[in-house]
Amino acid sequence: MPYTWLATGSFGRFEPFPSSDVDSALAWDGPDDDAELRGWMRTLAERVLEGLAASGLPSDTKGAVASSPLFARSIEAWEEAARSWVEHPDRDRGLMLLSVVVESDPVWGATTVAEHLATAFARNPDREVMLRRLAAAALGERPPTGFRRHRVLLWSGERKVLDIKKGGLLPIEALARWAGLAAGVGAASTRARLEAAEAAGTLDAEDAAILRDAFELFCELRMEHQVEQLRAGQEPDNLIDPETLPPLTRTSLKEAFRGVDRVQRGIGLRLGFAAR
Structure with a gap:
């Protein structure tokens, strides 16, 4: 069989x-x-x-x-x-x-x-409701707003550590999933979906570039963090203490979060509902 x-x-x-x-x-x-x-x-x-x-x-x-x-x-x-x-x-x-x-x-x-x-x-012709639901779900995955002293500012409160997967990668992956499907692309990497969405006009070039750059930064930070944990004999996780990052990296991280937030808000306005 x-x-x-x-x-x-x-x-x-x-x-x-x-x-x-x-x-x-x-x-x-x-x-x-x-x-x-x-x-x-x-x-x-x-x-x-x-x-x-x-x-x-x-x-x-x-x-x-x-x-x-x-x-x-x-x-x-x-x-x-x-x-x-x-x-x-x-x-x-x-x-x-x-x-x-x-x-x-x-x-x-x-x-x-x-x-x-x-x-x-x-390529299903009856997919408009599904695309709107995916877009709404993507806009619900919010990045942190920034850092205050030793705490990460989240939309639901504050934490001492940043979940780089939940706060960084998931919002971009969800946007890419929606934008890729809207562009007619099913299974693909996040990068490929963003490229296809830009080519099809689902995302404009500036938004696609912001999401690509942020995705690369979040992936790099997540991998470096987990490799360090493995070398130390620890179980890898997604919890990064921003205070351990170099100042330039911390600044880049803040700007990446703000960029993703701007893209979410722009897409929400374009589709007729604002990101929460």
Whole structure:
């Protein structure tokens, strides 16, 4: 039975970090309701995930894994589900599932699932509601406003450390996901989505450049932080103390946050709703 193993999340975008867990999905070219076939696929998925964990690549803790029925389907069922999520994003966690599966990239196996998903997500004529929901979700991922003494100023309060993933990378990844899909691009890296969105006019050149530069800075800081932790024998995380950064880097970080915020506000006004 032909099947394909799909990497999703950061691995699907080709953007994993030492702290990244593995999101995955499975698709096969056969019936979706065959209990014996499903059992075989589940056993396969569990063995692969066990092997990845033994290699230091743990599975996603939120359940986005190929051993889950939500992420293991026939190609026909995947196409039907993707079409439903696009046309009815508010139904049955549609927007959340779409945001995960749209990152999918085939790792192994010769089936046409990637082409089917790309068509369902990026070229469905009934996707306007989905695009607005994705845009609203992207504008809800707010960067910090800056730093005050030893504290990071967040929209919800203050913290002594900065979560570079939540405060820096997630807002840009969410904007790129929306802008890429609006430009007709499904699974791709954040950088590729920003380039496609600029070429299609979904983002103007200045906004795309701001997001690219900020993304590169946040990725660099996150990787440096986690490599230092690994060298010290620590578990890698995303929590950076800005006071440990050189003054020039701290200034660049502030400007990057402000730039992302400006882009969010401009997009919100253009689409008819302001970023919170």
